Amino acid sequence: MSHLKLLKVLDLPDNKIQKFSKNAMEQLNFVFDSLDIGIHLAGNVLQCSCNAIEFIEWILDKNEYFPEKNKIKCKFLNDTDIFLTEFKITMLQLKKNCSSRSVLIISVTIAIALMLIILTFGIVYRYRWRLRYIYYMTKSKYTREYSTQHDNHNYTYDAFLSYADDEQDFINKECIPILEERGNLQLCIHKRDFLPGNEILHNITTSIHESRNVICIITKSFLESYYCMFEFNMARMESIYARNGQNMLFLVFYEQFRASDLPLVMLELVEKDSYIEYPNDEQKNIVFWEKLKEAMT
DSSP, X not given: OTTOTXXXXXXXXXXXXXXXOHHHHHHHHHHHHHOOOEEEOTTOEEEOSGGGHHHHHHXXXXXXXXXXXXXXXXXXXXSOEEEGGGHHHHHHHHHHHHHHHHHHHHHHXXXXXXXHHHHHHHHHHHTHHHHHHHHHHHHHHHTTOOOOHHHHTOOSEEEEEEOOGGGHHHIIIIIXXXXXXXXXXXXXXXXXXXXXXXXXXXXXXXXXXXXXEEEEEEOHHHHHOHHHHHHHHXXXXXXXXXXXXXXXXXXXXXXXXXXXXXXXXXXXHHHTTOXXXXXXXXXXXHHHHHHHHHHHO
């Protein structure tokens, strides 16, 4: 428009114009600096909305270029309208309302985002062990360490032995001699049988998958150990998702516990009688080991 040197009037009445674009306002500002023109907008009903605040403020600021401003109407979203000459009175209220609306939109958006985040974390937390089990099984499959031995019952180990380091003497002096050397069972002992160089959690999941059963030596140290509880929960996932619910997890209570001291998922196994207590008595020990060997075969 700047090339129209003789332009005096921009006649735009009754054109259903609601607002000017930002680019149009910038061009007109340039024209105003070089030409003395008048813009006629009579008969156009402008927007009195949050989207048009910048345009309305621009007209009020440049009102000398709008000689028919007393004939220009501005309509609100509720279909009420006022003449532009009266708009200065309601401009502050509109800006306040728009500001409140923006705050409301931002607040609702943040609230929805937080709800989605909390919901996502809730779902991930609820299914955390299943997700981790699937992750390590998938990793084993794609690194060609995954096996389907359970399909033909040809396992590498008769039992995976899960225990805390504090019970190492019990493992070395009783479990290995009685179950392996005299009981002819092949145990998976992490300090002896895990593949060096592999990630420990990957070793755990793969070894559990390759074992017919899992024996957990339950002590206070076991319950406080991250790796022991990881082994326990991976064994649960293996039982549910790879063995069709087959009971392959056995708890050996090496210490006495109250029910309130045990995790709920462990209490579920106790209720199913999938546990045995270590008697620490010479005569009863014989029965204990026989029952355990019988459960493993």
